[in-house]
Amino acid sequence: MERTIDREQPHYFGAGPALLPADVLKEAALDLVNYSGDNLGIGEISHRDKRAVKVIDDTKANLSKLLDIPETHEVFFMQGGGTTGFSSIAYNLAANYATKNNGETPKLAYAVTGGWSQKANEEAKRLGFQTQVVVNTKDIKYTDIPPYSEWTPIEKGTAYLYVADNETVHGNEFKDIPTDYLPEGVELVADMSSNILSKKIDVSKYGLIMAGAQKNIGLAGLTIYIIKKSLLEQASDDQLVSWGIALPPIAFHYPTVVKNNSTYNTIPIFTCQILKLVTEKLIKEGGIEEIQKTNEKKAEILYGALEKYPNFYKLAVKEKARSNMNVVFTLHNAELEPEFIKQAEAQQLFGLKGHRSVGGMRASIYNAVTLETTEKLVDFVKQFAENNS
Amino acid sequence: MERTIDREQPHYFGAGPALLPADVLKEAALDLVNYSGDNLGIGEISHRDKRAVKVIDDTKANLSKLLDIPETHEVFFMQGGGTTGFSSIAYNLAANYATKNNGETPKLAYAVTGGWSQKANEEAKRLGFQTQVVVNTKDIKYTDIPPYSEWTPIEKGTAYLYVADNETVHGNEFKDIPTDYLPEGVELVADMSSNILSKKIDVSKYGLIMAGAQKNIGLAGLTIYIIKKSLLEQASDDQLVSWGIALPPIAFHYPTVVKNNSTYNTIPIFTCQILKLVTEKLIKEGGIEEIQKTNEKKAEILYGALEKYPNFYKLAVKEKARSNMNVVFTLHNAELEPEFIKQAEAQQLFGLKGHRSVGGMRASIYNAVTLETTEKLVDFVKQFAENNS
Structure with missing residues (x-):
């Protein structure tokens, strides 16, 4: 298959280096080869x-x-x-x-x-x-x-x-x-x-x-x-x-x-x-005010979903200190964690494994992670808890 | 005009950051957007x-x-x-x-x-x-x-x-x-x-x-x-x-x-x-041995052309210490130097201005600069001397 610089939107929650907007990457890819029309990148x-x-x-x-x-x-x-x-x-x-x-x-x-x-x-x-x-x-x-x-x-x-x-x-x-x-x-x-x-x-x-x-x-x-x-x-x-x-x-x-x-x-x-x-x-999409609103919404629905199943998910970080960027959580039944990762990946949700020093799961919902992608994860979080509680 | 990740071969002698092979840049551009088929760069x-x-x-x-x-x-x-x-x-x-x-x-x-x-x-x-x-x-x-x-x-x-x-x-x-x-x-x-x-x-x-x-x-x-x-x-x-x-x-x-x-x-x-x-x-193109041969050939023909007009071009660096990568030269008539750069650019030969601390001209003929590009510069070097001697 011929490779192109277009791609489908990935659902990726890696903590860094992390997801970037596809349109930015596409433009940067073109700039790498030919920046100002003189065949130089x-x-x-x-x-x-x-x-x-x-x-x-x-x-x-x-x-x-x-x-x-x-x-x-x-x-x-x-x-x-x-x-x-x-x-x-x-x-x-x-x-x-x-x-x-x-x-x-x-x-x-x-x-x-x-x-x-x-x-x-x-x-x-x-x-x-x-x-x-x-x-x-x-x-x-x-x-x-x-x-x-x-x-x-x-x-x-x-x-x-x-x-x-x-x-x-x-x-x-x-x-x-x-x-x-x-x-x-x-x-x-x-x-x-x-x-x-x-x-x-x-x-x-x-x-x-x-x-x-x-x-x-x-x-x-x-x-x-x-x-x-x-x-x-x-x-x-x-x-x-x-x-x-x-x-x-x-x-x-x-x-x-x-x-x-x-x-x-x-x-x-x-x-x-x-x-x-x-x-x-x-800037074009409304500046910090707009992205902050989206980021807060993303954090709200994801923490909300996790909190809905307090006997299933564990949020160690106190509510007032929780990060809006890196949502860290574990399962009360730690043995189910590999299954969580596996089933998430089957639904095209990637990069959810926690840092090796902490374990568990981490969903990094940086600027480039869309509300839609977060909603997909929210659905999975709920479904996995329902199926395994 | 729609931008693409293909480009014509530029004739560019900049000292660095410098020219890279177009096929490498093209592949890197694709890798930036989608590296292993999972829509992640x-x-x-x-x-x-x-x-x-x-x-x-x-x-x-x-x-x-x-x-x-x-x-x-x-x-x-x-x-x-x-x-x-x-x-x-x-x-x-x-x-x-x-x-x-x-x-x-x-x-x-x-x-x-x-x-x-x-x-x-x-x-x-x-x-x-x-x-x-x-x-x-x-x-x-x-x-x-x-x-x-x-x-x-x-x-x-x-x-x-x-x-x-x-x-x-x-x-x-x-x-x-x-x-x-x-x-x-x-x-x-x-x-x-x-x-x-x-x-x-x-x-x-x-x-x-x-x-x-x-x-x-x-x-x-x-x-x-x-x-x-x-x-x-x-x-x-x-x-x-x-x-x-x-x-x-x-x-x-x-x-x-x-x-x-x-x-x-x-x-x-x-x-x-x-x-x-x-x-x-x-490696694919024959390793260091091959690129060294090409680099030596490039340096030889470029220094050769400049030496052919000793009353016109000045090579300050002694022959035994000359760089095969950065060919530094001036004109005996320094007033002609801007014209040299201008006419070179008219022939699509770019990046020839010397470092600000040294002046004159510098042709960097790194690995990515082809023999063909060097030959184009050689032709220009001869022609400019003939026309202005």
């Missing part, structure tokens, strides 16, 4: 070519529009994913803090609410930064986010509080911002790799937002940073070293990345083009 | 999915076959490009040296033969490593590679000698290996970002080969590392820190990357798929 031109620069600038403009990013903040891109973000954030914001505080080495505060924030804290510690864990829900298997009033107060001399706004593996998500909890001058840093562009956020409240593209909005290999411009200020390398502040690899040095419009370390421009197309489509 | 599945793992393993196997990589060496991939390689090499090989030498901090030797090796040396120094520049051809504008007998001897306690095997901007290339020059125990490290898979190499002679994919063989965003397995050994982080050895970000830590089959920091699997297809095609 978007991946074959210099990152300093004006067409490449326009892709970068358009993507930044789309993100600014969708997230209503204020003038106080700057958008830039880096290669990597969350793992590179963990180190680059600690290096750069510690350098900025020292620069503003006569060389004082800051402390870094971490909210450990799942596997990803735990790794972020580990990485900062590993690189020699002094971290304070202000909340750690490991003992309750990351099934809740306690109220801020129960968190340990942040110590003096802290540069930032780091949170993973959505924990992909454990399926919890922050529903508000620790405004009252945060001491004056401590910046809020959020990893939004698995929920960026899924809901409205107030960017002005964040010092830094970091988001790998490969879950909700793109391919692996590109990470979005949205930073408060004042956090870009850094003393010279020599000065930082004299203060005992570790330097990042130059490819991770935010001021250098921003000065070079994200091209210092050759940007994967094809990956950026996909992000451009995804953000264009979101 | 290769970029939408988990990097731990067995299909993704197979892409990684197949790409490694293809590279091993093409370059005849011995059992003593390991292939792995990282995000980034040369710029991330500069730091990751210094961090990891210094750690390995200290591990093998009771915590002794090594010196690192650099051959500065162009803009890229100069940047590599700068980055190692910036991160606090003690470097020795054993040769520096900046004064002669990187137009020659002096014989090893004229290089400064490498000091005791040195971990490696770093060379840029091909300097993309300045157009020079190593034609042999410093076998006699290298003291016992000092590893040879080569940046082959712009000539990997263009010619036969003896991998066993290298401690480490690093090559960004975006010039000769792929898209931006993936870097190939071929490392001697014994160089992967590293003491614990704590031990290294106690010796005063700087730790890299965990995403740059070679033992961790290798242990996780290059997926620790989510690998951009679509970019890897393109590399797989490019290497598959090279």
Whole structure:
């Protein structure tokens, strides 16, 4: 059979790299071969070519529009994913803090609410930064986010509080911002790799937002940073070293990345083009408000179906902390779980197996997963419970 | 006009990101939308999915076959490009040296033969490593590679000698290996970002080969590392820190990357798929031997044409050091250069402008640039000289 760049809509709930809209992929496929009619693909031109620069600038403009990013903040891109973000954030914001505080080495505060924030804290510690864990829900298997009033107060001399706004593996998500909890001058840093562009956020409240593209909005290999411009200020390398502040690899040095419009370390421009197309489509379809409505509806009907059979399905994460992106659940009768996966696949519902560290099931209902696909899963969830209760 | 994934062969000499074979791009375009017939693209599945793992393993196997990589060496991939390689090499090989030498901090030797090796040396120094520049051809504008007998001897306690095997901007290339020059125990490290898979190499002679994919063989965003397995050994982080050895970000830590089959920091699997297809095609078409013959032929006829008009074209790089990949030249009458570019473009010959730091012209004749395209340029080079002499 001749292969084409058209496809039927898959029903896929993988956690990442994850589903992308078929029309975006189709256009990107054409762009890969012939971008502007001169028989060259978007991946074959210099990152300093004006067409490449326009892709970068358009993507930044789309993100600014969708997230209503204020003038106080700057958008830039880096290669990597969350793992590179963990180190680059600690290096750069510690350098900025020292620069503003006569060389004082800051402390870094971490909210450990799942596997990803735990790794972020580990990485900062590993690189020699002094971290304070202000909340750690490991003992309750990351099934809740306690109220801020129960968190340990942040110590003096802290540069930032780091949170993973959505924990992909454990399926919890922050529903508000620790405004009252945060001491004056401590910046809020959020990893939004698995929920960026899924809901409205107030960017002005964040010092830094970091988001790998490969879950909700793109391919692996590109990470979005949205930073408060004042956090870009850094003393010279020599000065930082004299203060005992570790330097990042130059490819991770935010001021250098921003000065070079994200091209210092050759940007994967094809990956950026996909992000451009995804953000264009979101704008065209009504912006964050519309996608948020759909996402909330999807989460509501799926959690609703699971809750309808409390003796059959188990939702470990407390309701107020549940993720709208990654719906994590198990069966009370764990022996039935392989059968659940098998029968789901027979109905063309794929990617439902939970993360290997957690087990059970996980339905990731990112932006590209349609309401229709979610409804199909809802029907199956009900039917499977009815048939096996 | 309806867009398709077929295209006419472009005549494009850009230095990177650069031309890729149209049949590879076409297949990759299809893979982006529907990889294995289940309506999911290769970029939408988990990097731990067995299909993704197979892409990684197949790409490694293809590279091993093409370059005849011995059992003593390991292939792995990282995000980034040369710029991330500069730091990751210094961090990891210094750690390995200290591990093998009771915590002794090594010196690192650099051959500065162009803009890229100069940047590599700068980055190692910036991160606090003690470097020795054993040769520096900046004064002669990187137009020659002096014989090893004229290089400064490498000091005791040195971990490696770093060379840029091909300097993309300045157009020079190593034609042999410093076998006699290298003291016992000092590893040879080569940046082959712009000539990997263009010619036969003896991998066993290298401690480490690093090559960004975006010039000769792929898209931006993936870097190939071929490392001697014994160089992967590293003491614990704590031990290294106690010796005063700087730790890299965990995403740059070679033992961790290798242990996780290059997926620790989510690998951009679509970019890897393109590399797989490019290497598959090279194998099918006769391997390195065949492509090397074609590349040598291309360089021969292009340099030959330029040399035929010594009063018109200027080849600054000495013959014995000329790159077979990046042919850098100027016109004696520099005022004619814009006209050269303009008339070339009128004949559908694109991407010939020299790097902004060097000026003049540069014809990059990477693997994907056909002999036919090179012949077209040769004809133009002759015709332009005849018409304007």
